[in-house]
Amino acid sequence: MMLQRAEGEMVTASMPGTANRPGIRSTSTRQPGIDGSASRCRVGEVRQQRRGFPRRRDLEQTATDVIVIGSGATGATIAYVLAHNGIRVTCIDLDARGAGVTASAFGWICTTHNRIGSELHREAIADFRALDANLGGALSISWAGSLTWFQAPEHTESYLRRQQGLGLPTEAVDAEDFGRLEPSLRRRPEIAAYAPQEGAVAPGRMRRTLLAAARDNGVRLVEAPVSEIAVGIDGRAQVFSDAGVFNARYVVLANELGAPRLAAQVGTVLEVESSPAIRYTFRATAPLSRRVLSGPDYEIRPWHRGTYLGAADYVTSEGPHRPVIRVHRALDAIRRDFGVRNPLQLLDFRVGYRPMPTAGRPYLGALRTAPQVLVACMHAGITLAPAAARRVLHHITGTAELASI
Numbered sequence: 001m002m003l004q005r006a007e008g009e010m011v012t013a014s015m016p017g018t019a020n021r022p023g024i025r026s027t028s029t030r031q032p033g034i035d036g037s038a039s040r041c042r043v044g045e046v047r048q049q050r051r052g053f054p055r056r057r058d059l060e061q062t063a064t065d066v067i068v069i070g071s072g073a074t075g076a077t078i079a080y081v082l083a084h085n086g087i088r089v090t091c092i093d094l095d096a097r098g099a100g101v102t103a104s105a106f107g108w109i110c111t112t113h114n115r116i117g118s119e120l121h122r123e124a125i126a127d128f129r130a131l132d133a134n135l136g137g138a139l140s141i142s143w144a145g146s147l148t149w150f151q152a153p154e155h156t157e158s159y160l161r162r163q164q165g166l167g168l169p170t171e172a173v174d175a176e177d178f179g180r181l182e183p184s185l186r187r188r189p190e191i192a193a194y195a196p197q198e199g200a201v202a203p204g205r206m207r208r209t210l211l212a213a214a215r216d217n218g219v220r221l222v223e224a225p226v227s228e229i230a231v232g233i234d235g236r237a238q239v240f241s242d243a244g245v246f247n248a249r250y251v252v253l254a255n256e257l258g259a260p261r262l263a264a265q266v267g268t269v270l271e272v273e274s275s276p277a278i279r280y281t282f283r284a285t286a287p288l289s290r291r292v293l294s295g296p297d298y299e300i301r302p303w304h305r306g307t308y309l310g311a312a313d314y315v316t317s318e319g320p321h322r323p324v325i326r327v328h329r330a331l332d333a334i335r336r337d338f339g340v341r342n343p344l345q346l347l348d349f350r351v352g353y354r355p356m357p358t359a360g361r362p363y364l365g366a367l368r369t370a371p372q373v374l375v376a377c378m379h380a381g382i383t384l385a386p387a388a389a390r391r392v393l394h395h396i397t398g399t400a401e402l403a404s405i
């Protein structure tokens with residue numbers, strides 16, 4: 001199935017940095033952060049910013065510290081966070097509107113649904129909050145939390161124990177507490193896992209907001225496919241694209257399923273699978289959930305004005321009609337559980353292909369074979385983007401090293 005574009009994704013192609021970049025001051029001993037509270041850092045020499053629409057040769061010659069390949073949620077967040085901290089960034093995407101999976105995401109800022117409980121996951125919510133505060137709340141996040149339950153109460157109990165053991169904050173709620181949190185749900189589970197700190201964001205809006213803020217902080221956005229990366233004899237990263245060759249001190253591979261091909265060109269094998277999932281939008285005549293609900297038959301959350309988003313896993317071997325069947329089964333279960341009489345109106349559904357590192361852990365690090373090449377390829381890329389961006393920033397400014405891959 002074709003990936004559709006969501007939420008009117010639109011970014012002007014080949015846009016130069018149009019805004020005045022703030023003055024770049026010398027590196028401070030304070031740790032730079034997403035909130036930009038620390039002094040701006042400097043990577044390489046400071047050159048005058050160009051204004052106006054760039055010609056091809058200008059693009060190649062303009063000074064860049066970091067090239068970010070990909071402008072989905074991950075690339076846009078990294079580009080913004082770096083530029084906001086005074087780093088000169090060029091962000092290249094083959095489609096300025098964003099051809100990636102971000103447009104198909106559900107947008108749950110979810111740290112509890114994972115089996116590893118990495119530091120990255122534990123820090124993700126705080127980083128998201130800091131990023132949103134830095135943007136003056138422009139991400140419009142709903143921090144209403146989430147409720148998860150399984151068919152059998154003992155599965156929910158063991159899920160709770162495992163997540164709590166991993167240090168991922170979740171609390172048990174019984175049917176009565178559940179009713180207080182979600183009064184519209186009639187068939188309530190005996191026990192559910194409540195993660196009050198979690199939230200939900202509109203992924204397309206997140207990407208657009210961050211790209212606009214990145215541009216305001218001087219990021220050059222270039223629309224072109226990248227065909228190759230290499231390391232030049234001067235030790236700088238080289239990026240070959242349809243818009244020319246770019247050189248920088250670092251290149252960040254934030255182009256999800258395209259990252260393994262580029263990493264292989266500098267000698268590293270990344271094992272990433274494509275994992276399809278369905279997102280659907282529907283309208284209900286009566287109010288349904290207030291927050292993210294993840295039950296055995298559906299995963300839903302409020303969207304805009306009486307509409308809701310749903311998500312479901314999907315295995316391609318199940319056949320091409322399976323997504324529609326799955327969505328209709330989920331809608332039937334929602335009607336049953338909420339006691340809704342009128343049919344739920346399906347407005348949209350799409351299948352997106354998530355990058356799934358096969359080892360189960362996100363790829364976030366510098367390549368051993370080419371330390372100028374950083375990789376940010378993550379399954380829960382919406383959730384982890386702000387935490388990943390801060391770590392990339394710290395690596396580039398020398399505050400803390402990323403892992404080697």
Ligand SMILES: Cc1cc2nc3c(=O)[nH]c(=O)nc-3n(C[C@H](O)[C@H](O)[C@H](O)COP(=O)(O)OP(=O)(O)OC[C@H]3O[C@@H](n4cnc5c(N)ncnc54)[C@H](O)[C@@H]3O)c2cc1C
Nearest residue numbers: 070072073074094100101102105106108226258352381383
């Ligand atoms: C149905 C569904 C629900 C999901 N729900 C959630 C959720 O609730 N929470 C969550 O955290 N995650 C969720 N995800 C996963 C999430 O969507 C992804 O992890 C995240 O969007 C990845 O963002 P990204 O920026 O890394 O990749 P993308 O958005 O795919 O961006 C990569 C960009 O790289 C560009 N690109 C690729 N190759 C090249 C090249 N050679 N040259 C130039 N540009 C290139 C593409 O055009 C694209 O714009 C969901 C995914 C799906 C499908």
